[in-house]
Amino acid sequence: MSTHAARRTGSVFCGLLRQELQTIAQYRWWLVAMQASVVVVPLISLLVWRGAMANGAEPPVTRDYLTTYLVLVSVVTMLTSSWTARFLAESIRLGHLNAWLVRPCSTHLVAVTNNVSEKLAKLATLLPLIVVLAVPYHRDLELPAHPGRWLLFLWALALGATMMFCFDVIVGSLAFWWDDVAAVDRFRQLAAAFLSGALIPLSVMPTAWGPFLQVQPFGYAVAFPIQTLLAPDAATLWTGLAMQAAWVLLALVAARFVWVRGLRRYSGAGA
Amino acid sequence: MNQRTVRVTVLVWLKLFRQAVMRDLQFRSQAWLHLFAGIGELAVGILPVLILTSYAGSDSALQQAAVLTVGVFALTTGLMDCFVTPGLRRFDTAVRKGELDLALVRPVPTFFYAVLRWIQPTELARCVSGTAILIVAASTFDLGLGPEAVLAMIVWAVAGTVAYCAFWTDLTLLAFWVRSIEPVNDLAAAWRVAGQYPRQFFPRTVQIILVSFAPAALIGSFPAEQLLDPTAALLLAPVVVLVSCSFTALIWRYGLARYNSASS
Numbered sequence: 185m186s187t188h189a190a191r192r193t194g195s196v197f198c199g200l201l202r203q204e205l206q207t208i209a210q211y212r213w214w215l216v217a218m219q220a221s222v223v224v225v226p227l228i229s230l231l232v233w234r235g236a237m238a239n240g241a242e243p244p245v246t247r248d249y250l251t252t253y254l255v256l257v258s259v260v261t262m263l264t265s266s267w268t269a270r271f272l273a274e275s276i277r278l279g280h281l282n283a284w285l286v287r288p289c290s291t292h293l294v295a296v297t298n299n300v301s302e303k304l305a306k307l308a309t310l311l312p313l314i315v316v317l318a319v320p321y322h323r324d325l326e327l328p329a330h331p332g333r334w335l336l337f338l339w340a341l342a343l344g345a346t347m348m349f350c351f352d353v354i355v356g357s358l359a360f361w362w363d364d365v366a367a368v369d370r371f372r373q374l375a376a377a378f379l380s381g382a383l384i385p386l387s388v389m390p391t392a393w394g395p396f397l398q399v400q401p402f403g404y405a406v407a408f409p410i411q412t413l414l415a416p417d418a419a420t421l422w423t424g425l426a427m428q429a430a431w432v433l434l435a436l437v438a439a440r441f442v443w444v445r446g447l448r449r450y451s452g453a454g455a
Numbered sequence: 456m457n458q459r460t461v462r463v464t465v466l467v468w469l470k471l472f473r474q475a476v477m478r479d480l481q482f483r484s485q486a487w488l489h490l491f492a493g494i495g496e497l498a499v500g501i502l503p504v505l506i507l508t509s510y511a512g513s514d515s516a517l518q519q520a521a522v523l524t525v526g527v528f529a530l531t532t533g534l535m536d537c538f539v540t541p542g543l544r545r546f547d548t549a550v551r552k553g554e555l556d557l558a559l560v561r562p563v564p565t566f567f568y569a570v571l572r573w574i575q576p577t578e579l580a581r582c583v584s585g586t587a588i589l590i591v592a593a594s595t596f597d598l599g600l601g602p603e604a605v606l607a608m609i610v611w612a613v614a615g616t617v618a619y620c621a622f623w624t625d626l627t628l629l630a631f632w633v634r635s636i637e638p639v640n641d642l643a644a645a646w647r648v649a650g651q652y653p654r655q656f657f658p659r660t661v662q663i664i665l666v667s668f669a670p671a672a673l674i675g676s677f678p679a680e681q682l683l684d685p686t687a688a689l690l691l692a693p694v695v696v697l698v699s700c701s702f703t704a705l706i707w708r709y710g711l712a713r714y715n716s717a718s719s
Contacts, residue, residue, distance in 0.1 A: 210634075211634065211635045213633045213634065213635065213636050214635040214636065214637065214638055217636055217637075217638035217639045217641075217642055218638035218641065220638075220642050221638055221639075221641035221642035221644070221645045222645075224642060224645035224646050224648075225645050225648055228645075228646075228648055228649045228652070229503070231656070231657055231658065231661060232507060232652045232656040232657065233507065235655070235656035235657055235658065236507055236508075236510065236511055236656050239511065239655070239656070240511065240514075241507070241510040241511040242510055243510045364482070364485050366485070366489075367485050367488030367489050367492055368488070370488075370489070370492040371488070371491075371492055371495065374492060374495050374496060374499055377499060378499045378502065383499070383503050384503045384506060384507075388506060388510070389506060390506070390509075
């Protein structure tokens with residue numbers, strides 16, 4: 185990409201970002217209700233796991249680990265999530281994609297902007313809720329003080345978000361071949377919710393599942409970024425970082441392949 | 456409501472159900488995928504409960520309660536997601552875009568037409584799975600359930616389903632006052648997850664909330680407890696239904712008085 189093209193893309197991105205943020209600002213209650221729903225499931229998990237441990241349950245992790253994990257999980261899930269598939273499929277089905285195909289920037293720029301702007305707005309709403317959730321358990325929270333760990337966490341978050349966005353583009357692009365991809369998207373979200381560690385930490389899942397959980401991609405979107413903060417030794421994270429990078433690369437290549445193949449088939453109204 | 460309105464309402468509902476089944480038969484592959492996804496959601500819901508109880512030691516009563524809770528929860532949420540929640544999820548849009556006008560001019564109760572006309576028959580697969588879980592659990596744990604226990608469970612499951620639907624509706628009806636409140640549906644769906652865990656895992660205050668203000672326990676753990684120990688007075692169940700429905704009717708009445716669509 186030339187400097188001129190990069191500058192133009194940056195300018196379009198900023199314009200779209202401003203537009204998106206203005207739109208979101210009109211729906212403040214939408215944002216609050218949405219983030220409240222994001223916090224509720226980890227809150228329930230936190231209550232029942234602590235309740236079970238108080239009643240004698242002995243999971244393979246400590247109470248502090250579980251508490252910190254379940255307090256952080258809603259933020260990490262929100263920051264790495266993506267919701268483009270449904271809208272992308274709709275734009276392919278209804279021919280709205282045409283408008284973006286003729287513009288001198290990426291067709292996915294609007295989805296990226298929507299993703300980034302909503303995450304900024306959601307973060308502003310979610311953080312106070314997380315603080316409220318964390319206050320009663322602050323004695324059991326174990327967060328690292330070393331800035332390197334937090335940088336690693338941000339890096340893992342960025343890669344996790346990129347991977348989930350690519351998966352979303354792949355599912356949405358299936359609309360080039362199928363009329364309705366809602367059920368496939370539902371399956372993907374289902375798999376992601378369970379295998380990412382968004383419902384319960386992967387470390388409390390049965391040990392026999394360990395090898396599978398280590399190679400499947402969804403864990404690198406939620407559980408792994410949290411692990412970068414909670415692992416006792418940073419040296420143990422290098423394998424995870426390499427696996428995450430490999431999955432991101434694979435997701436990028438697969439998304440590009442499916443998108444390019446799909447575009448060849450595209451014949452929206454006016455295209 | 457007079458007798459004629461009741462008859463027309465029942466006839467309309469039967470037609471709507473038939474239409475929903477025909478729609479699913481027309482889009483068969485999607486219907487199958489949604490059916491499997493519904494069962495998958497059930498499995499994803501069950502696994503955290505089973506994993507949690509697997510660490511809870513050798514307390515067989517707790518394991519029985521957990522499995523029965525999951526079965527009842529599947530049954531009640533299957534009914535909800537088939538008949539009630541699809542309409543509730545569309546309600547915000549109906550108010551925002553003035554589509555509620557269409558329900559207001561029909562010769563059937565407006566609430567019925569606005570909320571209960573959207574049906575997703577494939578979600579009933581979860582009811583079948585839930586029933587299967589209950590039957591297998593009863594036989595595996597050799598519970599020897601008596602008719603009074605089964606009756607108490609059914610009565611409280613029905614009352615709980617109605618009460619939770621009323622709670623969900625109360626949240627959805629905020630659409631009359633607040634612009635674009637659609638995610639309250641996700642909030643209600645997320646909160647009901649609490650119903651699939653045995654109640655004793657929650658702190659006392661949360662347990663009280665779970666059987667009163669936000670009655671998630673009434674769609675899972677509480678009816679399941681009745682199977683093991685049918686002690687709760689059955690006469691309380693109609694009271695729960697009456698109170699929750701009356702409160703919803705009140706909100707509906709006030710909300711409808713505020714409704715001011717594009718065309719009205």
